[in-house]
Amino acid sequence: MWTLHHFTLCPFSRKVRIVLAEKGVEFTLEEELPWLKSDELMDMNRAGQTPVLSGGKAGPIADSIAICEYFEETIEKAPLLGSGAAARAEVRRLTAWFDQKFYAEVVNPLLTERMFKRLVMRASPDSAALRVAARAMAVHLDYIEYLLGDRRWLAGSTFSLADIAAAAQLSVADYLGGIDWRGYRDAKTWYATVKSRRSIRAMLPERMAGISPPIHYDKLDF
Amino acid sequence: MWTLHHFTLCPFSRKVRIVLAEKGVEFTLEEELPWLKSDELMDMNRAGQTPVLSGGKAGPIADSIAICEYFEETIEKAPLLGSGAAARAEVRRLTAWFDQKFYAEVVNPLLTERMFKRLVMRASPDSAALRVAARAMAVHLDYIEYLLGDRRWLAGSTFSLADIAAAAQLSVADYLGGIDWRGYRDAKTWYATVKSRRSIRAMLPERMAGISPPIHYDKLDF
Numbered sequence: 112m113w114t115l116h117h118f119t120l121c122p123f124s125r126k127v128r129i130v131l132a133e134k135g136v137e138f139t140l141e142e143e144l145p146w147l148k149s150d151e152l153m154d155m156n157r158a159g160q161t162p163v164l165s166g167g168k169a170g171p172i173a174d175s176i177a178i179c180e181y182f183e184e185t186i187e188k189a190p191l192l193g194s195g196a197a198a199r200a201e202v203r204r205l206t207a208w209f210d211q212k213f214y215a216e217v218v219n220p221l222l223t224e225r226m227f228k229r230l231v232m233r234a235s236p237d238s239a240a241l242r243v244a245a246r247a248m249a250v251h252l253d254y255i256e257y258l259l260g261d262r263r264w265l266a267g268s269t270f271s272l273a274d275i276a277a278a279a280q281l282s283v284a285d286y287l288g289g290i291d292w293r294g295y296r297d298a299k300t301w302y303a304t305v306k307s308r309r310s311i312r313a314m315l316p317e318r319m320a321g322i323s324p325p326i327h328y329d330k331l332d333f
Numbered sequence: 334m335w336t337l338h339h340f341t342l343c344p345f346s347r348k349v350r351i352v353l354a355e356k357g358v359e360f361t362l363e364e365e366l367p368w369l370k371s372d373e374l375m376d377m378n379r380a381g382q383t384p385v386l387s388g389g390k391a392g393p394i395a396d397s398i399a400i401c402e403y404f405e406e407t408i409e410k411a412p413l414l415g416s417g418a419a420a421r422a423e424v425r426r427l428t429a430w431f432d433q434k435f436y437a438e439v440v441n442p443l444l445t446e447r448m449f450k451r452l453v454m455r456a457s458p459d460s461a462a463l464r465v466a467a468r469a470m471a472v473h474l475d476y477i478e479y480l481l482g483d484r485r486w487l488a489g490s491t492f493s494l495a496d497i498a499a500a501a502q503l504s505v506a507d508y509l510g511g512i513d514w515r516g517y518r519d520a521k522t523w524y525a526t527v528k529s530r531r532s533i534r535a536m537l538p539e540r541m542a543g544i545s546p547p548i549h550y551d552k553l554d555f
Contacts, residue, residue, distance in 0.1 A: 176398070176429060181419075203398060207399065
């Protein structure tokens with residue numbers, strides 16, 4: 112059986128958890144605090160990052176995209192990249208958008224200011240950095256609304272890895288109080304639908320010690 | 334015919350150019366200065382980044398990984414991800430390593446200090462930032478040596494996208510004078526072999542106006 116070395120508020124770990132659940136892959140969880148860079152984590156992944164998947168047929172697999180593509184290639188159930196090379200390019204483009212751009216502009220600053228500074232550095236958050244992240248968040252919600260203007264799901268007519276990558280990042284931003292959903296009706300409806308999937312709903316009751324999410328965080332009707 | 338919207342010193346554009354050349358895909362080049370975020374570039378890629386590929390059967394394709402995977406799926410010639418799901422996971426892990434970690438720690442600071450500040454901001458480079466990048470460069474060269482300790486190519490026994498991603502990033506770092514190759518015999522031998530491939534050699538005579546590379550930059554025997 113696979114073991115997923117993850118961190119509760121790591122959006123890339125969340126993305127992999129959702130993919131494994133959608134694909135019906137059984138796994139156990141092992142929590143890592145990424146800033147400790149444990150010897151075990153470093154041995155499995157020289158980058159010192161979660162997620163890493165160990166214990167299956169393939170030696171430890173590191174990097175969330177490598178893990179997602181691995182299961183897309185080996186498990187036919189619940190195809191997550193769409194059909195046809197052009198559709199798959201659009202899914203991969205948007206997955207990279209949320210993994211890289213949304214993470215860098217919104218989730219990473221929120222994790223630094225509201226999680227790392229509180230739990231590890233015992234310092235106050237930088238309110239200027241939080242304002243910049245909030246402005247970026249609004250731009251990203253606008254873009255999600257734009258995509259949903261003529262699509263049922265973010266990358267097209269079917270649920271895909273792009274929705275999973277977005278939901279993983281948004282769920283961490285939401286946990287950290289970084290999303291004001293008012294005025295984003297389509298994005299909110301999409302996120303409510305995504306949240307109600309078993310693969311995602313199962314993750315929402317988890318709490319990180321020392322940090323409480325806002326009340327709406329795990330409500331399906333928020 | 335495809336048009337690749339690229340920037341000469343963008344490592345992600347270089348990665349795609351090498352992949353297209355390896356796969357035998359014909360394309361023309363259109364130069365973009367990414368910091369200008371031209372309307373044309375923004376229309377094709379809301380992220381405002383190079384590379385973007387336009388004009389083929391699939392509407393504009395943005396994001397370098399989406400482009401590489403697209404051609405891996407549609408052109409059998411010169412498979413670049415290896416065979417077998419585990420081997421492909423290792424290629425993708427290392428590709429992400431160079432695209433993300435090496436770029437963030439080495440290439441992006443070099444581009445900022447030695448290209449952007451000189452050409453756009455007309456400011457002096459920050460020597461502390463360059464020292465940090467140089468130390469990171471040494472760690473990455475050690476890692477390349479470690480990988481080559483029991484592998485012919487970075488991800489295993491065959492040339493792959495991992496070698497291409499690494500060569501693309503390294504070639505930009507080398508252009509900007511960021512690599513001291515002394516003491517890294519295996520890495521240097523590997524890079525000399527990579528440089529001598531037609532797909533990569535063809536790119537090396539290009540120059541960015543206002544910035545000259547070191548003399549060894551386009552020498553196959555350096």
